[in-house]
Amino acid sequence: MIKLLVVEDHHLVRVGLRGILDDAPGIDVVGEAENGEQALAMTRSLKPDVILMDISLPGMSGFEISDRILRQDPEVRIIVLTAYTQPPYPARLLDMGVSGFLTKACEAEELVRAIRTVHVGGRHIGKDVAQQLAMALLPGAPRSPFQSLTPREMEVALMLADGRRVNDIASLMNVSPKTIATHKYRIYDKVGVDSEVALLREAIRHDLIEAGT
Template identity: 60%
Template sequence: MTDILIVDDHDLVRTGLKNILGGSRGFNIVAEASTGEEAIRLTRKLEPDLVLMDVGLPGLSGLETTERILKAQPEVKVIVLTAHSEPPLPARLLDSGASGYLTKACDAEELIRAVQKVAAGERYIGADISQQLAISLLPGTPQSPFQELTSRELEITLMLTQGMKMQSIAEVLNVSPKTVATYKYRIYDKVGVSSEVELLRQALRHGLVSADV
């Protein structure tokens, strides 16, 4: 039996995933979480075999949450299930130790197949993600301006595009507001923007976030 923790900030999505996976033999949904902080706490407490993780969580994003979970509990398997298929998020999450990456456009059969494979110790990357990753490596392919960001810069970018203030970001990441400000302007310089509005526009244009952010 594979114990699964579902992490998504939308009740309807969690209910749908629970119905799909809970109705399949061999899967046991042990808990649900709507934030990264809650996911970390529940993973530590319940020690699930697998975490199904959304990226666009309020506060601590799925990227940072995945990294923290796997640093503390490397035996846990994480499958990312998100609307974001554009670089650099898939590569960063896979590099951080995620065992699978699917978009929410996948069907129930693919989701079940991915969970089965990852639970068995394999990796699973959806066909659309694989295509995006392959295309991004081709010579002459235009690169996203977010490709040059470090994982921490990417995490702060996701928070800024949610409209979070620097003080709130500092509290979530346990750093000083001054440190967040330094990261913020470093991000502006790398991406080529001068305001949070421009940063959001670039994030939308390059598929880093979706329009319902």
């Protein structure tokens, strides 16, 4: 039996997922989390085999949650299920160690297949996401400046754009403020900005976060 944890902040989406997964033989939804803190706590207590996770959650970003969960339990498999498919997201999250990436437009059968695939050590990338990754590699393809960031820089960039202070980010990531400050100025240089306000503006312009979040 595959022990599955669902991490999704929208109740109706969780109900829909539960309806699909309760009918799937061999999959047991052992818990549902609404935010990153709950996801971390439930990962520790429930020991899921697979985590199905949105990356647009209140509080911690999907990058931060994925990084902390995978450091906490390197054996757990994470499948990202999201509406956010802009180029930096799939590549950076896959680099970070997630096992699957699907859009919320995927078919129920593909979702179940992805869960079973990652549970046995494989990877599953939705067709639309795979096509987008391939298109981004073509000569002349438009590039987001965020595509040049490493997974760790991307994680820090999203927290900076969210208004978090360097000291707070350092505490969350278990590193020194000096390390985060170094990441910050590398991010500024790569994205071509000189302030957190400008970084936020670019993140919104490239659809990495929604205006007003």
